Amino acid sequence: MIIRRVSIAKRSAIAFGLLGVIFIATVTFSLLKLMQLNDEVTVIAEHRVPALNDASALLASFLNIRLQTANVLAQTGQQREHFMQLLREAEANFEQTRNSLEQLAEAEQARRLLVDIKADIDVYHQLQRQLFSLIDSGQSGAADALQYGDLQTVREDLTDDIRSLVAFQQQRIDDANTRTDQLLDSSRLILIVISVAALLLMVFFAWVFTRSLTQPMAQALAIAQQIADGDLTQELHDQGHDETAAMLRALMVMRRQLRDTINQIQDSANQLASTSEQLSTVTEQSSQGIHQQNEQLELAVSAVTEMTAAVEDVARNAEETAREADSADGTARDGQTQVEDTITTTETLLHEFDGTIKGVGTLAEQVANIGKVLDVIRGIAEQTNLLALNAAIEAARAGESGRGFAVVADEVRALAHRTQQSTGEIESMIAAVQNHTDTTVKSIEQGHQRAQQTLQMAARAGEALTAITAAIARIADKTTAIASSSEQQANVAKEVDQNLLTIKDIATETASGANETSASSRELARLAENLSALTNRFTV
Incomplete structure (x- = not known):
């Protein structure tokens, strides 16, 4: 027209x-x-x-x-x-x-x-x-x-x-x-x-x-109803230059931005689900490695215990010590190999924890981006509410002839209010996701710290086993001095045994943290599914 x-x-x-x-x-x-x-x-x-x-x-x-x-x-x-x-x-x-x-x-x-x-x-x-x-x-x-x-x-x-x-x-x-x-x-x-x-x-x-006035208002009402029904695929090209045309264009911009936001949320939800699955897989692998580490630590503890008994037997039987020195040396070398394997496994676990932390950090950034997009949606809803309020004021000035326009303006303002409520609900969900993400990051960081402690303990255990191997070699060379130093070696063996027990406890705690990380990743995947289900209500 x-x-x-x-x-x-x-x-x-x-x-x-x-x-x-x-x-x-x-x-x-x-x-x-x-x-x-x-x-x-x-x-x-x-x-x-x-x-x-x-x-x-x-x-x-x-x-x-x-x-x-x-x-x-x-x-x-x-x-x-x-x-x-x-x-x-x-x-x-x-x-x-x-x-x-x-x-x-x-x-x-x-x-x-x-x-x-x-x-x-x-x-x-x-x-x-x-x-x-x-x-x-x-x-x-x-x-x-x-x-x-x-x-x-x-x-x-x-x-x-x-x-x-x-x-x-x-x-x-x-x-x-x-x-x-x-x-x-x-x-x-x-x-x-x-x-x-x-x-x-x-x-x-x-x-x-x-x-x-009534024709563009009917179009605006139809667009608002389509958005309320979740249909974001329709387009409208209005050639007018009046206030109603500006309102229609604002609605179309809101529809496109809402559609882009939903697409971004869906993509983020898919990425969140994929990252959660990867995190769960890595956590399970870490848990398996930690269980294997516990088994190796138990073997190391047993070996050190046997070594302690052997050192005590050396004090009572120096001659038998000379014969058993070679056997003890081999056992010590096996323990050292196991400790080195433990160190390698722990370092691998640390690298995996680093990757997990980066993935969860990326997830947190995506969730923060979703919050920014929701801020844009809220701003659009507030602008729509403002436009509807101005339209209601103009309708009130128009008197009886603007009553229909005032009703439509109230409907548009109610729709903007419902949009703000929906944005608030999505923000609540995103806040919950962020809370769970923060908890997961903290758990992974704790696991990372404990893995570092395990690595340090394993390094010290390796150093101790190296010392034991050297001592056993010296025992083989100097059987005459074993009796005098057997008591000292027994004390060293007990200390190594205590260190291995400490490493075992740390590994147990690391396994518990890995289990918590796995549970958090499953909760994160569930939240991603809920977010995807919420966005699937919209047709984009």
Whole structure:
């Protein structure tokens, strides 16, 4: 959608701005039409109606002039003066009304009628004065001829002109009323059309705006549900540039990073299982070597015991010592060979322990790397939670229209919380693996130290056996001196016997440490299987 290329804030501003423009245009059009109606009503009220009233008043004034003229002609004396005064007032009122009409007259026809009326009223006044003069001079016949002749004609013409002016003003009012009705009808129709168009445009904007929010939110919800179900294989390519597109891209980045993390965890678990198996094999081999060493030590102890008995017998029987010297020399050499074998076996065990320590150290580094990856996952979950919180805030600002968006934001925040919980569980498991790895390393280091002690003891035993061999050789050469030194040789033999017993005890402890190492390696393999089972829930 093209609208998705614009951010939600700009999109909202554009939508509400267009609605505001439509509203302002509608209000402006209404005000213009109202101003036109007001102008028409003002013209009617201030010009047309006063002009009609003045025209009607002009007709009434002229009728009053005719009436007062008739009264003047019919009366004499003071009554005639009274009606003459009324006639002058009627004429003054007529002139005042005619002047007012001249000020209000705008149309050419009205001005022309007023000119005709002024000309007729002037002629009428002139004939009226002639009539009064004829009456005053007693010329009744001439007065009647004038009254029913020229004066009657002027009177009728003037009445027709005034009635024409009244009819013209009435027609102008009717025309203004017609224009007002037409303007009102056209304004009503245009407002209805504009209102319907604005309503349709608002509905269209609302549909497009809502769809631009609900569609990506539905996609985000589907992605979150797939991640919750353990499916990390789906991909989504969104071309939008708004906040929802950024959220979708963040979800896809989280999915890819989570998939990479799971792959790394699976690889690490496999390596951990393989290393555990190798460690178990090496430990078993070490245990077997230690058992063989114990057997050789037991033989050495027996040989030294026999040597001690032989030395004591030398004190009692020097001659028998000379005969047995060769046999003792051979036995001593066998013991020396066994001690050398013990030294070789112990050195091999030390090398194997070094390899085991390196393997367990590598395992600890892999477990630490898994912890770093989990830190990344936790950071992503926190960022997702933050995005969901911002989305909820924006939805709250949007009001009723953002309620659906707020629900989706809550679901995304809950999903981020569950991701954090799962990360915490994996961290707990990794911590347990690290604890067991540390225990294994300590046990192996203790075994390494004890093997070194065994090597030192075996070296000392070899040196002692070398001394014994030399002594036996000297005994063979100097049988006469055996009796005097037999007691000293017996003490040396006892010390060697004690050293061999010490070596045996150390070898026993080393065997116990090897057994513990084997148990730790089996526990490590079990933890690797559990870690692999946890990651197998995800499809990558």
